[in-house]
Amino acid sequence: EEVAKLLELKAQIGDVGTNQKFILKTPKGTRDYNPKQMAIREGVFKTIVDSFKRHGAETLDTPVFELKETLTGKYGEDSKLIYDLKDQGGELLSLRYDLTVPFARYLAMNKINRIKRYHIAKVYRRDNPAMTRGRYREFYQCDFDIAGQYDPMIPDAECVKIVHEILTNLGLGDFVIKVNHREILDGMFEVCGVPADKFRTICSSVDKLDKTFWEDVREEMIEEKGLDPATADNIGQYVKMNGGLELVEQLLQDPLLPTSKAAKQGLEGMRTLLKYCQIFGVLDKVSFDLSLARGLDYYTGVIYEAVLKGSEMLPTKTGEQVGVGSVAGGGRYDGLVGMFDPKGKQVPCVGVSIGIERVFSIMEAKAQAKAEKIRTTETDVLVASGQRDMLEERLKLCTELWDAGIKAEMIYKKNPKMLNQFQLAETTGIPLIAVIGEAELKNGTVTLRNMETRAEEQIPRADLISVIKERCRQISSS
Amino acid sequence: EEVAKLLELKAQIGDVGTNQKFILKTPKGTRDYNPKQMAIREGVFKTIVDSFKRHGAETLDTPVFELKETLTGKYGEDSKLIYDLKDQGGELLSLRYDLTVPFARYLAMNKINRIKRYHIAKVYRRDNPAMTRGRYREFYQCDFDIAGQYDPMIPDAECVKIVHEILTNLGLGDFVIKVNHREILDGMFEVCGVPADKFRTICSSVDKLDKTFWEDVREEMIEEKGLDPATADNIGQYVKMNGGLELVEQLLQDPLLPTSKAAKQGLEGMRTLLKYCQIFGVLDKVSFDLSLARGLDYYTGVIYEAVLKGSEMLPTKTGEQVGVGSVAGGGRYDGLVGMFDPKGKQVPCVGVSIGIERVFSIMEAKAQAKAEKIRTTETDVLVASGQRDMLEERLKLCTELWDAGIKAEMIYKKNPKMLNQFQLAETTGIPLIAVIGEAELKNGTVTLRNMETRAEEQIPRADLISVIKERCRQISSS
Incomplete structure (x- = not known):
């Protein structure tokens, strides 16, 4: 047991030591694919x-x-x-x-x-x-x-x-x-x-x-x-x-x-x-x-x-x-x-x-x-909000979309800034943003924004899935 | 040089010897996927x-x-x-x-x-x-x-x-x-x-x-x-x-x-x-x-x-x-x-x-x-003939289909038996057979057979691609 303890200790020290001299690379002649x-x-x-x-x-x-x-x-x-x-x-x-x-x-x-x-x-x-x-x-x-x-x-x-x-x-x-x-x-x-x-x-x-x-x-x-x-x-x-x-x-x-x-x-x-x-x-x-x-x-x-x-x-x-x-x-x-x-x-x-x-x-x-822009994800909709304390509502909306087979993402922050959410959609090429806030919750709607045309429409929550599917069809065929 | 020659000879003998005692298997804990x-x-x-x-x-x-x-x-x-x-x-x-x-x-x-x-x-x-x-x-x-x-x-x-x-x-x-x-x-x-x-x-x-x-x-x-x-x-x-x-x-x-x-x-x-x-x-x-x-x-x-x-x-x-x-x-x-x-x-x-x-x-x-039948290929059409000396015609027809993006196969024999061609379509689940022979060549047609319904239709060669595409759509949606 004493030996085992010592070996374990040695292994731990070894780990710490490794970090300094370690060469961070793939083996010769190989590469990662990003x-x-x-x-x-x-x-x-x-x-x-x-x-x-x-x-x-x-x-x-x-x-x-x-x-x-x-x-x-x-x-x-x-x-x-x-x-x-x-x-x-x-x-x-x-x-x-x-x-x-x-x-x-x-x-x-x-x-x-x-x-x-x-x-x-x-x-x-x-x-x-x-x-x-x-x-x-x-x-x-x-x-x-x-x-x-x-x-x-x-x-x-x-x-x-x-x-x-x-x-x-x-x-x-x-x-x-x-x-x-x-x-x-x-x-x-x-x-x-x-x-x-x-x-x-x-x-x-x-x-x-x-x-x-x-x-x-x-x-x-x-x-x-x-x-x-x-x-x-x-x-x-x-x-x-x-x-x-x-x-x-x-x-x-x-x-x-x-x-x-x-x-x-x-x-x-x-x-x-x-x-x-x-x-x-x-x-x-x-x-x-x-x-x-x-x-x-x-x-x-x-x-x-x-x-x-x-x-x-x-x-x-x-x-x-x-x-x-x-x-x-x-x-x-x-x-x-x-x-x-x-x-x-x-x-x-x-x-x-x-x-x-x-x-x-x-x-x-x-x-x-x-210099063509290559999308690396297939996300259709970013679920977003510009207001505080909307995390649970965003989670709920994501769940609705995922369960309907729609590719959706959200930022994993409690209160992300609207600008950051727009930028994420912009840089990763997500074509639609579904925005919710107090007003949308009260009216039972979602604001759907087309990132390309910047057009925004108020969609009744009950119609959201079918409207998103229709918009995705339009975007992919354009 | 003499040494090289001897080594090569030895390698050749080695190969022959290997064949007998060789164990034909994948490494322990691994398998092939059929x-x-x-x-x-x-x-x-x-x-x-x-x-x-x-x-x-x-x-x-x-x-x-x-x-x-x-x-x-x-x-x-x-x-x-x-x-x-x-x-x-x-x-x-x-x-x-x-x-x-x-x-x-x-x-x-x-x-x-x-x-x-x-x-x-x-x-x-x-x-x-x-x-x-x-x-x-x-x-x-x-x-x-x-x-x-x-x-x-x-x-x-x-x-x-x-x-x-x-x-x-x-x-x-x-x-x-x-x-x-x-x-x-x-x-x-x-x-x-x-x-x-x-x-x-x-x-x-x-x-x-x-x-x-x-x-x-x-x-x-x-x-x-x-x-x-x-x-x-x-x-x-x-x-x-x-x-x-x-x-x-x-x-x-x-x-x-x-x-x-x-x-x-x-x-x-x-x-x-x-x-x-x-x-x-x-x-x-x-x-x-x-x-x-x-x-x-x-x-x-x-x-x-x-x-x-x-x-x-x-x-x-x-x-x-x-x-x-x-x-x-x-x-x-x-x-x-x-x-x-x-x-x-x-x-x-x-x-x-x-x-x-x-x-x-x-x-x-x-x-x-x-006991469900799992297809392992996606071939839509088998190009076939029951007559002799139709190899080049079958090759031509395959070329037409491939060049139009249709998944097609033929048997790699000069004069395959019609029965063998039917059996291949049957066992591999190919839904359509395109048959050509003297009559079809004279009339400028192809006989298209649906393997499931056994229905046969005479298709003008010029319409063949569009008819096959239509039949494939019907079959895949049924």
């Missing part, structure tokens, strides 16, 4: 979810952490960025790195072989934060995936359609959706003379082309990864190509590339994908781009990446990316679910992920530039 | 958010982890339940234990001294999970808090009103909102003869009364915490009391309790609180209960706890709680923000937290009992 930012964020989410639902998706949720081994061996060179939890006895856990691996784990665990789902949640990466460009260690992903055995490229093309829809509806300016195919990449490596065991690591090098010059990538391939210079130059010829259906046809006639069975299959798939994109009316924004690689191990077919044009990367010598760059990415991953299934049963999947933090950075900057 | 559960969850959230917004709250968000020291010294004996992240170089981090401490950190960091905010997010506790009773290690909290220097008990009473509103609107059956006051508890300990340095630990014992018999709590006080038996018995007299305004008046006349200045102040505050609850029309569900303690260190004034009546705890000898018990809790914490402010500047706060997992368990059981 109410204005939340209002913008919710608008962005609504646009995205509307699109996901328009395409028939249901939603699900998974825990923020997974067993560490669930994430093991899924992310290639990026695995070092996974956050682990401390071993406090019990299971070894890691924070989710994306929503795709938990989705595959969910499918295998529940033996689901067909689903179209969206999932909007935070993921965690111990990356170098670059917060002005929207790169955080905690950030939202908005994922849409289609799992199931279907005919080629139909769900794959719908993913392109969805990205197109969302980027158009968010009004972020012009964009391009780059597409490529893992089989085309593999075939390209094959015909260029890359040894089979180097496909993955050379693919990682190609993946850097969106941030780095070809010369630097070439050097990495030769110096670090031991590639023959002639092989690197062969690759260099291909990865500078991008285009549309005509490029697919041209490459199908290429003397070298279609000699690889993988490349030929990939090109034929690409032809089908682009045809469906044409029917969906989105082909004008799609670019078949042979430099698109994407680092994650689990992709097996089509891969996507959407880039905003105004803010497209300008590769600099420091390797730093300028602008927000990629705002969506994804691809086909037919082998991932099988990695979780005890019998290795495969469920083909394809999906896209919208990188909302980058989108959000742009929307926030736009809102600031327009 | 689409049906998500549909229920979203309905519950909507009810809660509607209420928060009706009372003028804005929302904000904070990271899922905080600096470890941000959480240190805030949770008393519960601190051992905090999840820490592994030290991977850099800051020491912990998962948030509640939303209150991050809120206080946010206020101090941004020097905000007045805000009414809600925050719905997951929190993490390494507690003993009891998942059938809705106790998880990862769970949602729905918090509403009012920060600011206001007149006594006005915001405090609004919190009671909000809990009342939410529990009523969720339709969970009868409930009681227990209220007490830290100053009354402290005063009670004082007059009963508890040494000042034991207030906290004795408060923790009292907190167990919702799960344990008084006899066991008394034993803990005497045996473990060294309290004088007479003192424990004095406490026992008080903690069995509960009632309304009449109990407040009775205790203000008590020969012993009001001799403590803290108790007298607390009782007068309680009188004001109950009066405002009466005006808000919620007093019938409020019980002033002297056994309500709440374990967290940071409460300084009113404390709340809402309990569902049907499922109220039946204390058993094993100390296990039966039923879901508490579904909301909170209180006043005037000192917490000051613990973060470099100059110790205080911002008075009061708030409540809705324990959504418990509510959700009940709603899910109810939905199962009623």
Whole structure:
């Protein structure tokens, strides 16, 4: 007991001591969202979810952490960025790195072989934060995936359609959706003379082309990864190509590339994908781009990446990316679910992920530039009084309004000044003020003031609810 | 390079090996939400958010982890339940234990001294999970808090009103909102003869009364915490009391309790609180209960706890709680923000937290009992065809519908069977099927089938959008 007492005392002293040296901040690479930012964020989410639902998706949720081994061996060179939890006895856990691996784990665990789902949640990466460009260690992903055995490229093309829809509806300016195919990449490596065991690591090098010059990538391939210079130059010829259906046809006639069975299959798939994109009316924004690689191990077919044009990367010598760059990415991953299934049963999947933090950075900057006033509450009526001893009457009136489903507030003071009440309505954008005082109580009325027009009307108390509802309708439709 | 090659090979073998012994599960105390559960969850959230917004709250968000020291010294004996992240170089981090401490950190960091905010997010506790009773290690909290220097008990009473509103609107059956006051508890300990340095630990014992018999709590006080038996018995007299305004008046006349200045102040505050609850029309569900303690260190004034009546705890000898018990809790914490402010500047706060997992368990059981069909998608139209080679036509029609904002789906097969398309609409509750075939294409029409009435109509293609919108309105209003 004595020890316990001493420990408690020590803890108390510890608390007091902490206050002085304590650094008041959020963890590195994370941030709070203030109410204005939340209002913008919710608008962005609504646009995205509307699109996901328009395409028939249901939603699900998974825990923020997974067993560490669930994430093991899924992310290639990026695995070092996974956050682990401390071993406090019990299971070894890691924070989710994306929503795709938990989705595959969910499918295998529940033996689901067909689903179209969206999932909007935070993921965690111990990356170098670059917060002005929207790169955080905690950030939202908005994922849409289609799992199931279907005919080629139909769900794959719908993913392109969805990205197109969302980027158009968010009004972020012009964009391009780059597409490529893992089989085309593999075939390209094959015909260029890359040894089979180097496909993955050379693919990682190609993946850097969106941030780095070809010369630097070439050097990495030769110096670090031991590639023959002639092989690197062969690759260099291909990865500078991008285009549309005509490029697919041209490459199908290429003397070298279609000699690889993988490349030929990939090109034929690409032809089908682009045809469906044409029917969906989105082909004008799609670019078949042979430099698109994407680092994650689990992709097996089509891969996507959407880039905003105004803010497209300008590769600099420091390797730093300028602008927000990629705002969506994804691809086909037919082998991932099988990695979780005890019998290795495969469920083909394809999906896209919208990188909302980058989108959000742009929307926030736009809102600031327009200096538009963003309301952070939805309150319709401020219940007010300019007279003393009206607290209970204001409480009563609030109760009437709340119980009728009307959004109402009052200042939590016994005798607030009328001016302060007006100012609160003004600064927070509350459109109506319901004023009561001795006169109103005697007459059985409430004075309703429109903050915009400054018009005041005397409303019989019995009619107040219906009049307020009518005024709110008028205001919101004006 | 040789080493790298070997390591890569080893990693590949490792992956294959993993597949066999891998345990396919979510971490202990966590769960996935499937689409049906998500549909229920979203309905519950909507009810809660509607209420928060009706009372003028804005929302904000904070990271899922905080600096470890941000959480240190805030949770008393519960601190051992905090999840820490592994030290991977850099800051020491912990998962948030509640939303209150991050809120206080946010206020101090941004020097905000007045805000009414809600925050719905997951929190993490390494507690003993009891998942059938809705106790998880990862769970949602729905918090509403009012920060600011206001007149006594006005915001405090609004919190009671909000809990009342939410529990009523969720339709969970009868409930009681227990209220007490830290100053009354402290005063009670004082007059009963508890040494000042034991207030906290004795408060923790009292907190167990919702799960344990008084006899066991008394034993803990005497045996473990060294309290004088007479003192424990004095406490026992008080903690069995509960009632309304009449109990407040009775205790203000008590020969012993009001001799403590803290108790007298607390009782007068309680009188004001109950009066405002009466005006808000919620007093019938409020019980002033002297056994309500709440374990967290940071409460300084009113404390709340809402309990569902049907499922109220039946204390058993094993100390296990039966039923879901508490579904909301909170209180006043005037000192917490000051613990973060470099100059110790205080911002008075009061708030409540809705324990959504418990509510959700009940709603899910109810939905199962009623065997009601819950739709997990919002799709209005399935685009279908019974004929071969209609894939491109179905894609075209989907594009038309999507581009007009209509929620539409199709089966991702080149030549799906008509029966399968009907079954998909049937099982997922899609109300309309738009059928195209050679005849429709020739006539420039679409056959629109109502799944409920089985009525079919031939719609000119040019009118399709407006007819579908009209049919959807009719269906949703019927």
